[in-house]
Amino acid sequence: MPHHNFSHSRRRLMQGAASLIALPAAVIARAQPDASAWPRQPVRIVVGYPPGQTVDVTARAYGAALQQAWGQPVVVENMPGANGIIGARIVKSANPDGYTLLFGTSGQLAINPAIYAALPYAPLRDFAPVALGATGRLYLVANKSLPVSTLRELVAYAKAHPGKLTYGSGGVGITAHLAMELLKSATGMDALHVPYKGSPAALTGLIAGDVQLMFDAGSLVLPQIRSGKIKPLAVSSAERFSGLPAVATVAEQGVTAFDISTWSALVAPAGTPAAIVEKINAAMQAASRLPAVATPVRAGGSEPQQYSAARFGDFLRRETVLWADAAHRAGVKPE
The missing domain is CATH 3.40.190.10 (Periplasmic binding protein-like II)
Structure with missing residues (x-):
């Protein structure tokens, strides 16, 4: 009977298993977009409301500035319906590579969670905060x-x-x-x-x-x-x-501390690499200072903003609490 080297076989088996376990990680690492070279293809910005509304005007002003800065097409696509839910759901399910973004509103990202019981997305879980575009009143x-x-x-x-x-x-x-x-x-x-x-x-x-x-x-x-x-x-x-x-x-x-703003902001699918989020944020902040962005935004009664991604994330969490309280006070039950 041939001698069976159990320890040798076990070592080979474990090495093979380790290589199989490591393979997906290697594939994922290769699949991560290189932020320094990003974007290499057109970027799509989804707006969940019809053309001509405030968020659409704001998104198109920023989109044109981003296109000029990046040298790649930036396409603003209107996907209206269900109080912004349709557009948000599409972006939630997109690849987290920075090429599909949502220019969302306070309604989509902070109020909808308080008024819809079966909302098909959770803003704080399903999106990465990128940049606050504009605040209004x-x-x-x-x-x-x-x-x-x-x-x-x-x-x-x-x-x-x-x-x-x-x-x-x-x-x-x-x-x-x-x-x-x-x-x-x-x-x-x-x-x-x-x-x-x-x-x-x-x-x-x-x-x-x-x-x-x-x-x-x-x-x-x-x-x-x-x-x-x-x-x-x-x-x-x-x-x-x-x-x-x-x-x-x-x-x-006389109503102390009353401070309600309307706003629109850019978010990405959760899991978008932080380096890409930061690159988009930097471009958004630069764009906010351009007359081509500021003029149409101010014409609608809003003001361009320069928030870091982290600061916008904190802002979004506070707004979510504010509007949940407002819905409760208004007697609006999630439907």
Whole structure:
């Protein structure tokens, strides 16, 4: 009977197993894109809303600047539907190589988790924060016939006329609805919510006098404010808007620490290499300082931002907590 060297065979077996275990790691290492050479192909930026909305305008301004900086096509692709869920789900499932990104909104990334029970993505788990693109504010506006000119006067009027005020929004659970509920909670103001099918329809109702109030973004209401069709009572951000310097903030009018911003930001699929995230972030910060980006962003009532990826990640976590609380206060149950 031939002599069987068990220890020798065992050693060979273990070496073979080790090589099999190590193989996937080697393959993964080779598959990781080289950040120094990135991008080598077109970059796709998904926007989960229709063309012409604030986030779309912002994404296209940044996209054009990134294309010029990188020398590769940067294609902005609109994938609207389901309050931004469709576009976010597509990017979540993309390869984490930096070539498919989401230009998302506060609604997609911070509010949706509070209002959808079966949301097919978890922003803090499924996306890598890349860069905060722009922050804006909401404008508290009133029908011209309402006999108030400031938030203080509005609160006094509401308390003197209980059950008489109504406010419109573009739908249950959107930023404008939740912000108004936070304001009601903070001031004790009574106003009935009238949801419309979209913010433009709510604005039409406000101008017609079907509702007396609404909170909404600058891209929608600023033209109507400037034409005198509606009147501004306050802005939701911590600082006044340079385009309407006479309009005080909510906080200045007695609601301490009230600070609500709308925002849009770039995220990547979770697992995108940190070096690529940092490269995109640096390009975004540089782009934010260009007039070709800043001018269209400011025209919509927003301000370009320069956040590191880590700082944006912290910001996103805080916003998620804020809007979960707002949804709870508004009585919005996840559906």
